[in-house]
Amino acid sequence: MNEGLLLVERMILESIERTQKSIAEIAYDTGLRTNLVCTLISHLVMDNIVILRKGKYMLNYDEKDQWIGLINNPVHIQNEVKELFISLINSHFELSEKKQYGLKIKKIWLNKFDEKILEAHFNNLNEFIVNLEKYPQRRKQEKLKEKRVVFWGQSFYGDLAEESLKAS
Amino acid sequence: MKEQKEIIKQYMELNNNPTMRWVSADTGIQLTRVLRLMNGCLMKLDEYFAFKNKVIKKLSSSYSFSALAMQCEDKLSQASLAELSQYMKRSLKQKRFLDSNLSFIQTAS
Numbered sequence: 001m002n003e004g005l006l007l008v009e010r011m012i013l014e015s016i017e018r019t020q021k022s023i024a025e026i027a028y029d030t031g032l033r034t035n036l037v038c039t040l041i042s043h044l045v046m047d048n049i050v051i052l053r054k055g056k057y058m059l060n061y062d063e064k065d066q067w068i069g070l071i072n073n074p075v076h077i078q079n080e081v082k083e084l085f086i087s088l089i090n091s092h093f094e095l096s097e098k099k100q101y102g103l104k105i106k107k108i109w110l111n112k113f114d115e116k117i118l119e120a121h122f123n124n125l126n127e128f129i130v131n132l133e134k135y136p137q138r139r140k141q142e143k144l145k146e147k148r149v150v151f152w153g154q155s156f157y158g159d160l161a162e163e164s165l166k167a168s
Numbered sequence: 169m170k171e172q173k174e175i176i177k178q179y180m181e182l183n184n185n186p187t188m189r190w191v192s193a194d195t196g197i198q199l200t201r202v203l204r205l206m207n208g209c210l211m212k213l214d215e216y217f218a219f220k221n222k223v224i225k226k227l228s229s230s231y232s233f234s235a236l237a238m239q240c241e242d243k244l245s246q247a248s249l250a251e252l253s254q255y256m257k258r259s260l261k262q263k264r265f266l267d268s269n270l271s272f273i274q275t276a277s
Binding site for chain 2: 036
């Protein structure tokens, strides 16, 4: 647990957070191979984050105080987000045919007016996403693996360059 | 003394633990002197740089991961090393899961 959760481990926790599930059900929900789910979940059980009750796995809410801080540690979250970005970038470059959900990164100059328009677009997107999150029960029947990972945001080019220099 | 031991260790590892005669020919340091240095005798500055320059040359020409890791350890900041370490630890963790998953499949079949 010192390295935090892997992307696939968090996916399993998110799956059983919605409802208790068997191995087969987790595999169906996440799209992960059954054997891999077995391996991952056994480690989560050993870490006391997950328990088995009547053949179904669930989050160990009785011991939540012991693990919640660890899995939501900002440094670990940062590593998971980096893992997501790496996966997104690799997928984008590997997809040779239809890039329906490809990655778009643009470097652009914005005047004050453009900035306001961009901000308005971001606010609209934010509101749209927040509204979707408000009604999770509508989507309870859908598989976790079909959830979309949406990125948005912007930064000054110079700030990013500055940050990249800190890497050395 | 610590730096002396470090540089000798690096040099020996990068050159696959060569013979003393090889070290003498490579560094230009007399054989008897090489033997004494390997036994802990205090290094002169020019001897230190002879070893150091060979290590730097080896590292810059080598594409091996361990050589690269040594260069990183030598050159990068603690913060950068911590970030690289995190990435490596997570990759190892994932590999362990995949490997134990694979042995599960092999056992089952």
